[in-house]
Amino acid sequence: MLKPKAIESFFAALEAANPHPTTELEYSSxxxxxxxxxxxxxxxxxxxxxxxxxxxxxxxxxxxxxxxxxxxxxxxxxxxxxxxxxxxxxxxxxxxxxxxxxxxxxxxxxxxxxxxxxxxxxxxxxxxxAFGEPTMPVDTHVFRVANRTGLARGSSPLEVERQLLERIPERYRTHAHHWLILLGRYVCKARKPECWRCVVAQVCEYPDKTPAPKSSTR
Missing domain, CATH: 1.10.340.30 (Hypothetical protein; domain 2)
Structure with a gap:
């Protein structure tokens, strides 16, 4: 499990890369x-x-x-x-x-x-x-990223949710699930995480980090 200092670095890196994350669902009310x-x-x-x-x-x-x-x-x-x-x-x-x-x-x-x-x-x-509350929706992406990186370890979404709310510093909680969803959707993918381009790779505890693909030569 990531220690508090590593968790701070984890979310500081995500915030620096994307200061104002939001849902990709389209809505106007x-x-x-x-x-x-x-x-x-x-x-x-x-x-x-x-x-x-x-x-x-x-x-x-x-x-x-x-x-x-x-x-x-x-x-x-x-x-x-x-x-x-x-x-x-x-x-x-x-x-x-x-x-x-x-x-x-x-x-x-x-x-x-x-x-x-x-x-x-x-x-x-x-x-x-909608209401800006620091809740932690746990979908498949959040569940995978939390367990894989060492942010939280749990066998159920509720268990992971509770751990994340306890472990994530308060200042990051409102945006935390957006960062984790986007990380899981585009970088920390289920079949093959793209660790070589991950902004939190240095603090992530995943042992089998994926190396950068070799450039093709002709």
Whole structure:
């Protein structure tokens, strides 16, 4: 496990490389963010953005999405995995938002997690991105990077989340999950991490660091 001094260096390097990280999901309201995150489970941000550009152009409030109905919503999100169940969850969530919250997305974790299709990770993303809370959403990228580098070691997302919140210095926590997601998505990849171009390679505890590829010669 990385020691506190190494963790400070780890996040200082990520901050220097990208001072203002943010989600790659496209949204213009808290509601749009919620829907985009719900759709992003087991799907790429790029595929979600492609679908929501068309969807949000015609339905960008709970009431408007509710008026589409399940079948109408499915026409916009059919390119995304698990779209049948996601459409049902989104319609039910929109119904609750309209009937119980005046069409607004609630700000409490308990209320968010009570919405159909909204688990801990989705609630964490909304609380962090929309409301600026220092939560730690743990997706596959964060889980892998945390375990691989020595930031945190755990067999479940919740275990890794708790360790990260305990170990990451407070000043980095609001942006930490963005840095870890981007690191995992573009550098610390699952099959073959690109360690030779990683800004935290010097403090990372991964023992089998990947060397730079040899330049091809003719």
């Amino acid at each position: 808290v509601f749009e963010l919620l829907i985009a995150v719900m759709l992003s489970a087991q799907a790429t941000d790029a595929s979600v953005n492609k679908a929501t550009r068309a969807l949000f152009a015609v339905a960008n409030t709970p009431q408007k999405v509710l008026e589409l109905g399940v079948e109408g919503l499915e026409r916009y999100i059919s390119s995304i995995g698990l779209y049948h169940s996601k459409a049902r969850h989104i319609i039910e969530t929109c119904r609750i938002l309209v009937e119980q919250y005046g069409g607004e997305v609630p700000r409490s974790r308990e209320a968010l997690e009570s919405l159909p299709g909204v688990g801990r990770k989705t609630a964490n993303v909304v609380l962090n991105v």
